[in-house]
Amino acid sequence: MNVGHISSLRRMPGVVDGPTGSDAHIAQCLICQAESAKYRTLVRALASLRHQIMTAPDGLVQAVMSDLGRAPMSARRNKAGQAAAAGVAVAVAGAIAVAGWRRRTAA
Amino acid sequence: MSSRQVKHPGDEELVRRAKEGDQSAFEALVRNHQDEVFTLAMRLVSKPELAADVSQEAFIRAWRALPKFRGDAQFGTWLYRIVVNTAWTLRKRSQRHQAAPIDEGALNVRDTGISPEQWGEGALLRVSLQRELDQLGPGQRAVVVMKDVYGYSHDEVAEALGISVTAAKVRLHRARKRLRDGLFMEAS
Numbered sequence: 674m675n676v677g678h679i680s681s682l683r684r685m686p687g688v689v690d691g692p693t694g695s696d697a698h699i700a701q702c703l704i705c706q707a708e709s710a711k712y713r714t715l716v717r718a719l720a721s722l723r724h725q726i727m728t729a730p731d732g733l734v735q736a737v738m739s740d741l742g743r744a745p746m747s748a749r750r751n752k753a754g755q756a757a758a759a760g761v762a763v764a765v766a767g768a769i770a771v772a773g774w775r776r777r778t779a780a
Numbered sequence: 781m782s783s784r785q786v787k788h789p790g791d792e793e794l795v796r797r798a799k800e801g802d803q804s805a806f807e808a809l810v811r812n813h814q815d816e817v818f819t820l821a822m823r824l825v826s827k828p829e830l831a832a833d834v835s836q837e838a839f840i841r842a843w844r845a846l847p848k849f850r851g852d853a854q855f856g857t858w859l860y861r862i863v864v865n866t867a868w869t870l871r872k873r874s875q876r877h878q879a880a881p882i883d884e885g886a887l888n889v890r891d892t893g894i895s896p897e898q899w900g901e902g903a904l905l906r907v908s909l910q911r912e913l914d915q916l917g918p919g920q921r922a923v924v925v926m927k928d929v930y931g932y933s934h935d936e937v938a939e940a941l942g943i944s945v946t947a948a949k950v951r952l953h954r955a956r957k958r959l960r961d962g963l964f965m966e967a968s
Binding site for chain 1 (some may be wrong): 840847905959968
């Protein structure tokens with residue numbers, strides 16, 4: 674394959690994206706036209722795989738659902754964490770306030 | 781609409797309930813999407829046991845991340861991105877799973893959106909193509925599956941795989957060339 678063919682191949686549909694098929698060489702070169710046809714066939718065949726759906730193995734749903742317990746939702750986890758932190762902050766503030774009140778009472 | 785988008789009736793309502801923590805709604809989403817998710821995982825990893833692991837882990841990650849799902853894309857589209865990411869991060873496990881090329885007879889494959897005539901014309905080619913896909917390395921296979929089978933953009937492929945757009949394009953070019961060589965060398 675000469676440099677002209679290689680240069681044109683890089684512009685063929687299915688080989689790279691971008692400007693394609695405008696090369697005058699392809700229009701006149703049977704080798705490049707054949708090559709282009711192969712790539713078009715390949716790309717069409719790849720796209721057709723999208724329509725083939727495989728059946729998931731039995732038990733996938735059950736396996737997922739049994740695992741949900743170990744996978745808390747992120748937002749809920751954050752909310753729980755924020756609530757716990759707020760609770761600790763309130764408790765600490767209360768303890769400080771009580772300790773201060775006792776010191777003042779003792780004095 | 782790109783080819784990767786799949787919408788199941790009722791998804792929006794199920795997603796809304798699942799986001800509130802309703803596990804039965806999430807279970808319905810899993811049932812709706814399990815075959816599509818498993819198929820994508822199989823295309824990416826080519827090994828049934830690993831694909832099942834990827835599918836399970838992807839659904840768990842989806843459940844965790846569900847509160848962040850804003851509904852800008854369809855649930856299926858969002859879920860498939862998680863599947864791709866999961867397959868990519870779990871790919872090292874593939875060494876522990878015995879390689880088993882996709883046996884579509886054993887896996888119960890069905891065809892959607894394609895006429896019997898179209899199916900018959902391309903059946904042999906698709907069998908050969910699947911065999912050639914199985915021969916690709918994980919990086920090239922991921923790019924070609926995402927771009928050419930599922931219709932992702934170069935940007936989306938690059939982002940999902942953590943590579944540059946240029947690297948994604950180079951991988952795609954090389955993968956297509958290998959597939960083309962394998963397919964048409966075999967035919968000639």
